[in-house]
Amino acid sequence: MRKKLVSRLLFSLVIMLALTFLVFALSSLIKGNVVDTMLGGEEAGTISEEAYNALLHQYGLDQPVPIRYWNWLVDVLHGDLGTSVAQNRSVASLLSQRIGPTLLLSGTSLLISIIISLPLGIMSAYKPYSIWDNFASGVAFISSSMPGFMVCLFAIYVFSVKLGIFPTYGMYYSNQPQTIGNLLIHLALPALVSGLTMTGGLIKQTRSAVLEVMNEEYIKTARSKGLAEFKVVVRHGFRNALIPIITQISLSLPYLVGGSVVIEQIFSWPGMGSLIISSIYARDYDPVLGCCMVICAVVLLGNILVDFVYLLVDPRLSKER
Amino acid sequence: MKKRTKLCRIVSMVLAATMTFMLAACGSGETSGDSTLSSAAGTSAETAASAANGKSLVYALNKTSWNTLVPWYATTTNSWMIQRCLYEPLIQAGETELVYCAAESIDVQEDGSYWEVHLNPGVTWHDGTPSTAEDWVWTLETITNPEFGTFTESVQFSNIQGTNELGFLAEGETLGVELIDDYTFSIRWKTPISVEAFVDLSNTWRAAPKHLLENIAVADLGTDEFWTHPVGNGPCIFESEPVTGQEIRFSANKDYYLGTPQWDYVTYVVVDSTNAANAYLNGEIDFCTATLSTEILEELDGQNGLHVERGNSRTISMLSINNSKFNARVRYALSLLIDKQALVDAIAGGDGEPQGDNVLIYLDSYIPYEHVVDVETAKQILEEENFDFTQSIKLGVANGNENTGMIIQQGFQSAGVQCEIISGEFTSILTMQADGDTDCSLQSWYEKFDPVSQYTNFGPETGAYIHTTETKYIELADKIHFCTDEAEKTELIHEWQELLRTECPMIFLYSKPVYFVMSSKLVGGIQSGVMDMPWLWELAE
Numbered sequence: 006m007r008k009k010l011v012s013r014l015l016f017s018l019v020i021m022l023a024l025t026f027l028v029f030a031l032s033s034l035i036k037g038n039v040v041d042t043m044l045g046g047e048e049a050g051t052i053s054e055e056a057y058n059a060l061l062h063q064y065g066l067d068q069p070v071p072i073r074y075w076n077w078l079v080d081v082l083h084g085d086l087g088t089s090v091a092q093n094r095s096v097a098s099l100l101s102q103r104i105g106p107t108l109l110l111s112g113t114s115l116l117i118s119i120i121i122s123l124p125l126g127i128m129s130a131y132k133p134y135s136i137w138d139n140f141a142s143g144v145a146f147i148s149s150s151m152p153g154f155m156v157c158l159f160a161i162y163v164f165s166v167k168l169g170i171f172p173t174y175g176m177y178y179s180n181q182p183q184t185i186g187n188l189l190i191h192l193a194l195p196a197l198v199s200g201l202t203m204t205g206g207l208i209k210q211t212r213s214a215v216l217e218v219m220n221e222e223y224i225k226t227a228r229s230k231g232l233a234e235f236k237v238v239v240r241h242g243f244r245n246a247l248i249p250i251i252t253q254i255s256l257s258l259p260y261l262v263g264g265s266v267v268i269e270q271i272f273s274w275p276g277m278g279s280l281i282i283s284s285i286y287a288r289d290y291d292p293v294l295g296c297c298m299v300i301c302a303v304v305l306l307g308n309i310l311v312d313f314v315y316l317l318v319d320p321r322l323s324k325e326r
Numbered sequence: 327m328k329k330r331t332k333l334c335r336i337v338s339m340v341l342a343a344t345m346t347f348m349l350a351a352c353g354s355g356e357t358s359g360d361s362t363l364s365s366a367a368g369t370s371a372e373t374a375a376s377a378a379n380g381k382s383l384v385y386a387l388n389k390t391s392w393n394t395l396v397p398w399y400a401t402t403t404n405s406w407m408i409q410r411c412l413y414e415p416l417i418q419a420g421e422t423e424l425v426y427c428a429a430e431s432i433d434v435q436e437d438g439s440y441w442e443v444h445l446n447p448g449v450t451w452h453d454g455t456p457s458t459a460e461d462w463v464w465t466l467e468t469i470t471n472p473e474f475g476t477f478t479e480s481v482q483f484s485n486i487q488g489t490n491e492l493g494f495l496a497e498g499e500t501l502g503v504e505l506i507d508d509y510t511f512s513i514r515w516k517t518p519i520s521v522e523a524f525v526d527l528s529n530t531w532r533a534a535p536k537h538l539l540e541n542i543a544v545a546d547l548g549t550d551e552f553w554t555h556p557v558g559n560g561p562c563i564f565e566s567e568p569v570t571g572q573e574i575r576f577s578a579n580k581d582y583y584l585g586t587p588q589w590d591y592v593t594y595v596v597v598d599s600t601n602a603a604n605a606y607l608n609g610e611i612d613f614c615t616a617t618l619s620t621e622i623l624e625e626l627d628g629q630n631g632l633h634v635e636r637g638n639s640r641t642i643s644m645l646s647i648n649n650s651k652f653n654a655r656v657r658y659a660l661s662l663l664i665d666k667q668a669l670v671d672a673i674a675g676g677d678g679e680p681q682g683d684n685v686l687i688y689l690d691s692y693i694p695y696e697h698v699v700d701v702e703t704a705k706q707i708l709e710e711e712n713f714d715f716t717q718s719i720k721l722g723v724a725n726g727n728e729n730t731g732m733i734i735q736q737g738f739q740s741a742g743v744q745c746e747i748i749s750g751e752f753t754s755i756l757t758m759q760a761d762g763d764t765d766c767s768l769q770s771w772y773e774k775f776d777p778v779s780q781y782t783n784f785g786p787e788t789g790a791y792i793h794t795t796e797t798k799y800i801e802l803a804d805k806i807h808f809c810t811d812e813a814e815k816t817e818l819i820h821e822w823q824e825l826l827r828t829e830c831p832m833i834f835l836y837s838k839p840v841y842f843v844m845s846s847k848l849v850g851g852i853q854s855g856v857m858d859m860p861w862l863w864e865l866a867e
Contacts (some may be wrong), residue, residue: 175569177568283390
């Protein structure tokens with residue numbers, strides 16, 4: 006078991022390394038650099054070429070990509086994630102401010118998605134082609150087909166502008182104390198939208214997994230023993246269908262941690278997504294690489310955690326290993 | 327069974343710890359002094375409570391947050407707005423004229439190579455200490471010290487005598503800044519500079535309080551804790567930054583030398599432009615810098631006490647064109663092919679003016695521009711200049727401006743000039759233009775009081791987008807800046823307009839007014855020239 010864990014962790018490190026190199030290489034292909042954006046923009050044209058080249062040299066941007074990557078990697082191995090040129094601050098300090106809001110938003114979204122999807126998926130599998138099934142299919146269809154930003158704007162219009170229930174942006178009300186209640190009311194709408202956009206796949210996966218299990222012999226045995234229907238469905242049916250459902254949830258991890266960029270931007274949620282966006286616009290790639298590393302680490306650790314959960318829900322896997 | 331229960335327990339504990347960490351981390355952005363969450367939240371709560379009692383405004387910045395509270399590190403418009411709240415600049419651009427701020431007057435001597443800056447004695451730091459010439463001299467000496475460390479905006483100080491190309495003191499040199507008396511200091515420049523030209527090149531020229539910072543090592547100054555609760559000398563006093571880069575609160579500086587702001591508190595927040603209209607309607611913001619479409623402006627006007635105001639200043643759109651590839655006659659011919667009125671109608675909804683140069687249309691020296699589309703003359707000039715009609719002009723257009731690009735493309739095609747539109751993200755388009763990958767690209771900027779504002783864009787060294795080798799544009803701009811005789815200045819401005827209209831180093835397209843939405847708390851009268859100065863706003867009774 007320990008051997009397996011170590012090999013998974015080593016493999017994860019290789020993936021992380023490959024990913025950072027890919028991001029580094031791709032970002033170097035994009036037109037412009039951080040000095041261009043800091044001193045340029047619409048009203049650019051105010052420094053001489055000599056000063057421009059000197060700045061590039063100061064930030065090491067005049068070096069070839071492999072050397073820059075190597076320097077960055079050596080710094081990372083020494084615990085230095087680099088410096089944001091645009092913000093003149095260490096990437097570590099930026100990430101420490103942004104990771105909390107992102108994890109809170111993504112964690113809540115995942116919870117909402119699970120709370121909505123699992124009962125709907127189970128019900129639609131238990132009573133196929135019923136009104137429940139049609140309703141679940143409708144929710145899944147809307148969730149999968151509506152673009153995230155459309156759902157955001159629609160939700161803001163309905164729940165904030167028309168009904169006045171939730172605020173439209175930010176993490177706290179301006180000019181009000183930062184209480185948990187203040188935070189939760191700001192969290193509700195982005196988390197709901199983010200959670201809803203993930204429910205489609207999960208409903209469908211739950212339905213198909215539970216439907217498959219419900220035709221198994223042991224379900225018939227459980228019923229013939231006279232077990233209550235709820236116990237048959239939840240204890241025997243749903244439990245045995247958990248593996249593909251957990252796989253589906255684990256697949257949504259990258260989206261949750263790194264993919265809620267649009268939602269964070271529209272709701273002005275101060276997480277990693279908005280940091281990635283502003284850093285890309287500024288061609289300030291150290292924070293982007295830092296965010297990628299965090300996202301990669303969370304996803305890889307999440308996958309390892311999912312492996313453990315597999316063992317928890319299916320003891321046969323433990324015996325096989 | 328026992329093993330599984332244990333595993334369940336571990337998973338539950340991990341989940342609980344994660345949730346606790348997430349909630350705790352959400353408060354880590356608090357920077358109101360003490361770094362502990364509880365005390366910081368307490369300070370924030372007190373500020374918030376007091377803000378709720380007084381007259382407060384919420385000012386929304388579009389999309390991007392400010393990047394720092396260290397004045398010399400500010401690199402974006404939103405950052406400069408925040409810095410302007412905290413610190414007084416020497417001078418700044420007003421609506422139609424230059425405004426003296428921390429500097430009461432500037433004696434420009436030796437043809438612009440030597441300045442004597444006389445400071446306004448009314449300016450004080452927020453702790454009550456007078457802001458003096460000693461602060462300015464100490465600041466300039468400190469941030470040009472190589473030990474201070476690299477920052478992109480250091481180049482703004484590179485014209486001071488004794489500095490290198492990055493704005494740091496060169497080895498063996500003496501800095502050209504000298505203290506004369508408590509409220510006077512001098513600057514010796516490498517290249518003569520006018521006061522008008524200085525405005526555009528001095529966004530990070532701010533003094534810091536020497537008495538609070540002089541004991542900090544120069545190398546640590548930029549990262550010192552001081553900047554988490556800075557003491558400035560501007561109209562706004564820092565209260566707290568509850569969410570770093572997302573929300574910052576100021577109280578009014580009651581001793582501000584230009585008069586006390588009418589509000590007690592102002593909070594700057596970041597709102598995405600797609601969500602600005604909703605935030606207005608929901609009563610969460612009083613003002614937003616986002617440019618809203620005509621349809622949205624019409625929809626907002628009158629709702630929930632919101633009202634739309636037209637600013638005096640305008641935005642001006644132009645085509646940066648590669649001067650080394652297209653000579654003056656060809657550029658003029660191409661400008662004759664563009665239907666600028668069609669652009670005004672299609673893009674500005676008819677509410678704008680075709681433009682031939684960048685001089686403000688309401689300045690006395692402005693010569694009215696008569697726009698004509700003349701395909702025949704253009705064709706004739708192009709043929710005389712042996713223009714290669716088989717080539718395709720690459721036109722760079724930032725996302726969202728494709729309509730403008732298409733109207734220009736149609737104009738070019740009317741004379742048989744082929745044109746290919748390359749659209750992309752704004753920075754990429756600008757970089758492509760600078761690298762010569764596109765032949766021309768669309769840009770826009772705010773018109774300023776200075777008839778030759780953005781003049782460095784026309785220079786051979788600094789005009790990155792027009793690739794010119796001509797020095798006459800920048801020389802004429804300098805002449806205008808240094809001219810003290812009004813009649814002569816007007817003549818020179820006319821010459822500038824003529825030059826831009828006939829040689830088209832940039833092809834100016836059109837200008838349009840800027841509209842703002844304000845909540846019921848604000849009375850009209852906001853001008854875009856003072857958009858970043860809410861301390862001058864009038865509040866409703």
